[in-house]
Amino acid sequence: GQQLNQSPQSMFIQEGEDVSMNCTSSSIFNTWLWYKQDPGEGPVLLIALYKAGELTSNGRLTAQFGITRKDSFLNISASIPSDVGIYFCAGTNTGNQFYFGTGTSLTVIP
Amino acid sequence: ETGVTQTPRHLVMGMTNKKSLKCEQHLGHNAMYWYKQSAKKPLELMFVYNFKEQTENNSVPSRFSPECPNSSHLFLHLHTLQPEDSALYLCASSQDPKRALGNQPQHFGDGTRLSIL
Numbered sequence: 001g002q003q004l005n006q007s008p009q010s011m012f013i014q015e016g017e018d019v020s021m022n023c024t025s026s027s028i029f030n031t032w033l034w035y036k037q038d039p040g041e042g043p044v045l046l047i048a049l050y051k052a053g054e055l056t057s058n059g060r061l062t063a064q065f066g067i068t069r070k071d072s073f074l075n076i077s078a079s080i081p082s083d084v085g086i087y088f089c090a091g092t093n094t095g096n097q098f099y100f101g102t103g104t105s106l107t108v109i110p
Numbered sequence: 111e112t113g114v115t116q117t118p119r120h121l122v123m124g125m126t127n128k129k130s131l132k133c134e135q136h137l138g139h140n141a142m143y144w145y146k147q148s149a150k151k152p153l154e155l156m157f158v159y160n161f162k163e164q165t166e167n168n169s170v171p172s173r174f175s176p177e178c179p180n181s182s183h184l185f186l187h188l189h190t191l192q193p194e195d196s197a198l199y200l201c202a203s204s205q206d207p208k209r210a211l212g213n214q215p216q217h218f219g220d221g222t223r224l225s226i227l
Contacts (some may be wrong), residue, residue, distance in 0.1 A: 004152065031213040042114070042200050042218035050213070088153070094211055095165060097139065100153040
């Protein structure tokens, strides 16, 4: 099936630092999603992107739909301890079949 | 998020047991999904239901049997599972993208942690 490459695999940062992660696919998508998953819980939708070049914010989170339609980026500004978790990207071109990245594990050191 | 509820949260079963996982969504969605989440692997889509009709079956072994009696409820019946089936099973729902205006994000439950002895 479709492979999404998500990087980095893990990050250890100091509280207050900014975070960047990205996701690339081998084929074009028309929708990109970013989720966060806390231990023992399901993924929670953070941001949805529907147009190439689109830049969307949700509080301290900003995500971009890459212009090539094969990548997406998530930035977190001024990280706080509750940002800890695993962040997943997901993309689709068909609607029902979303492909997921392997996740970026974020640790924030107070 | 309580829009998608899964029960039980944890399940331990032997390889010869029969059990069922339940999912209920309160979001007014009409598409429901089962995913398998294993450590260090991407989420694997198992089944898709649109308006109670199964529209995707991603080569899932027959020991997993889904059932969707209505747009709000989804079950996964388990029978003679293998140790490699131990994983977190996630249910999700969305608006049917074929009827909505474009692709719709999926909203997840908290999953059932399944352990096969």
